[in-house]
Amino acid sequence: MRVTQRAIQAMGDEMRVVRNGFFVGVCACALISATPAMAQADQVRNFDLPAQSLTEALRAVARQSGLEFSAPADPLRGKTSKPLKGQFSPAQAAKRLLKGTRLTAEVIDGALIVRVGGMSADANMSGNGDEIIVTGSHIKSAETASPTIRLDADSIKLAGQTDLGEAIRSVSQNFGGGQNPGVGWGASGVTNQNMDSSSTANLRGLGGDATLTLLNGHRLSYGSFVQAVDLGAIPLAAVDRMEIVADGASAIYGSDAVGGVVNIILKQDYDGASLAATLGGATDGGDFLQQYSAAVGKRWTSGSLTATYERKTNSAIYAGDRAYSSQMPGESTLYPQTHQDSVVASLRQVLGASVEMHIDGSYSRRTSFINQLTDYGLKYEQRPDVTSYSITPSLRVGMVSDWNLNISATYGESNSKYDEREFDNDELTYNAVGSYFNRLVTAEGYLSGSLKASPPGRSNSCLAAVTATTCMRKSRKMCF
Numbered sequence: 001m002r003v004t005q006r007a008i009q010a011m012g013d014e015m016r017v018v019r020n021g022f023f024v025g026v027c028a029c030a031l032i033s034a035t036p037a038m039a040q041a042d043q044v045r046n047f048d049l050p051a052q053s054l055t056e057a058l059r060a061v062a063r064q065s066g067l068e069f070s071a072p073a074d075p076l077r078g079k080t081s082k083p084l085k086g087q088f089s090p091a092q093a094a095k096r097l098l099k100g101t102r103l104t105a106e107v108i109d110g111a112l113i114v115r116v117g118g119m120s121a122d123a124n125m126s127g128n129g130d131e132i133i134v135t136g137s138h139i140k141s142a143e144t145a146s147p148t149i150r151l152d153a154d155s156i157k158l159a160g161q162t163d164l165g166e167a168i169r170s171v172s173q174n175f176g177g178g179q180n181p182g183v184g185w186g187a188s189g190v191t192n193q194n195m196d197s198s199s200t201a202n203l204r205g206l207g208g209d210a211t212l213t214l215l216n217g218h219r220l221s222y223g224s225f226v227q228a229v230d231l232g233a234i235p236l237a238a239v240d241r242m243e244i245v246a247d248g249a250s251a252i253y254g255s256d257a258v259g260g261v262v263n264i265i266l267k268q269d270y271d272g273a274s275l276a277a278t279l280g281g282a283t284d285g286g287d288f289l290q291q292y293s294a295a296v297g298k299r300w301t302s303g304s305l306t307a308t309y310e311r312k313t314n315s316a317i318y319a320g321d322r323a324y325s326s327q328m329p330g331e332s333t334l335y336p337q338t339h340q341d342s343v344v345a346s347l348r349q350v351l352g353a354s355v356e357m358h359i360d361g362s363y364s365r366r367t368s369f370i371n372q373l374t375d376y377g378l379k380y381e382q383r384p385d386v387t388s389y390s391i392t393p394s395l396r397v398g399m400v401s402d403w404n405l406n407i408s409a410t411y412g413e414s415n416s417k418y419d420e421r422e423f424d425n426d427e428l429t430y431n432a433v434g435s436y437f438n439r440l441v442t443a444e445g446y447l448s449g450s451l452k453a454s455p456p457g458r459s460n461s462c463l464a465a466v467t468a469t470t471c472m473r474k475s476r477k478m479c480f
Contacts, residue, residue, distance in 0.1 A: 047093050049084040057081035057097050058105070062112040065090040071114035074271075075103055102301060102350070116269075149173075149244040153236060153267075162278060162291055163312070164231040164242060165199020168262065173246035175205030179228055181336055181368075196384035196416050197336045197368035200228035203246050203259035212257035215264050216346075216360050218392045221412035221440040227256060230414075231264075233364035233388055235310030237276060237293035238344035240267045266346050266360065269304045270297030286317035287335055303349035313339045316369065329373035340366035354398030363389040379423040388414035390440070403449030412440040 045065060049057055055076045062069035067090060081097045088096065090112055094105035098114070105114045149171060156167045165181070168174050177183060179200040200208035200223075208228025213220060215234065223230045245261040278291040290313050297306040316337035320330030342364040349357045370382040390412030397405040415437050422430035 044087050044089050046087050047084050051083050052081060054079040054081045054097060058094055058114060061090055061093045067107060068111035070111055072116060075116055149246060150241055152241040153239045156236065162289065163236055164234055167242060168201050168231060171244060173203055175202040178202035178208045179226060195224045196386045197338050197366065198223055198230035199232040200230060201262045206259040209256060210259035211262060213262045215362065216266055217263060218408060218410050219440060219442060220390050221388060221414040222438045223386065223388060223414045224416045225436045233342055234264055234362065235293060235308050235342040235344055237295050237310055238266055238308035240265045266344060267306055268346055268348055269299050270295065270306045271299040272297060282317065285321035286315060288315045305347050307345040310342045331371060332373045333371045336368045336370045338366060338368040340364065356396045358394045361391045377425045381421045383419040385417040403447060405447050407445045409443040410440060414438045
């Protein structure tokens with residue numbers, strides 16, 4: 001929808017990170033041509049509305065002003081308005097009706113938009129799916145250079161996909177190789193080796209290290225020996241949607257976004273509890289899937305807390321289960337056996353009229369088993385064990401003249417342990433044990449807002465950012 005895409009710009013792109021040091025961005029201004037809707041926003045009208053449902057009162061203001069109307073349903077439910085009489089602009093009338101609530105109103109692009117919180121228009125306050133978080137720019141009202149592909153959680157489930165790895169592989173701009181549980185032994189290229197049964201994005205086929213993966217706009221620690229993030233570590237039950245910029249975004253995010261950006265947006269303001277279970281299996285045998293998830297959430301006047309847990313296991317597919325692999329030893333795995341536990345939590349709390357805090361955290365552990373036999377009595381086994389976690393606190397402060405100060409930091413680790421074994425006629429002849437350890441420490445602050453002194457018929461926005469992050473660290477130990 002044109003209105004919300006241009007009006008709501010927020011957290012989907014909040015991690016602009018440059019490895020190995022410091023980056024200071026000077027003001028980047030986006031000039032947007034004015035439209036006739038601007039005149040409607042400033043026009044004063046005579047209102048005479050009785051006390052009624054708050055939703056109906058706001059709708060009446062929009063209707064009399066010739067504007068479209070957009071508002072979250074839950075925060076308005078059950079609320080009534082006081083009588084409104086006098087001459088006001090549409091925004092002034094709406095703000096009078098909303099006085100005493102935690103809702104704000106603004107007229108943007110021919111629409112009266114109501115949202116939760118006291119921030120400016122580009123703050124993603126409600127997190128309830130009514131707003132669109134645009135991945136690719138910090139600047140309010142800036143358009144992304146490439147169209148954003150949006151996959152919401154419901155459409156992913158309806159397509160029969162059980163995790164984000166399967167979802168990203170359904171996108172035509174994504175290459176199906178790379179770090180993928182379905183990639184077997186013998187695949188060419190280091191980045192195409194199935195080291196730990198992870199699922200990474202690989203836009204344009206440039207490799208997992210050329211696609212940047214974000215969670216609510218912030219970075220996650222890399223996994224394994226490839227500079228890529230495991231999508232499978234984020235439970236689908238915690239996801240609201242996944243946004244994909246399938247084009248180079250290195251000018252915004254750095255060299256690891258040459259192929260594009262994948263931004264995973266978590267559910268927020270969820271109130272209640274839900275349980276889900278999925279059982280399935282391949283028709284030719286193997287790959288029996290068991291997936292169980294639980295989501296709980298609590299919303300209060302000034303914030304919300306959402307937590308999700310998921311357990312997912314699947315049995316292996318062996319060569320003996322498929323006719324096309326009949327020439328292989330029957331006990332060789334075509335698809336690994338895996339077991340995974342994942343937890344994601346998200347906290348939102350309004351600390352004052354213009355201050356809001358967010359904390360996002362994630363944890364995942366996955367073990368898997370891969371087996372390869374040869375006709376000469378040799379057998380190779382892999383037993384990866386991957387643990388990863390991250391935590392990101394962020395603070396948004398509303399300032400004068402629609403300016404916002406955004407501060408955030410992320411700490412994350414991923415430890416990929418491997419245990420590779422070689423057997424000759426069931427006798428252990430080789431054993432390599434070690435790990436790939438990755439750590440991410442990053443901090444960011446940026447200030448954004450509107451510049452009042454603009455040319456006639458135009459408005460502009462400005463952004464100044466300071467970002468710092470540590471390098472990825474790896475360690476490896478070999479035992480024979």
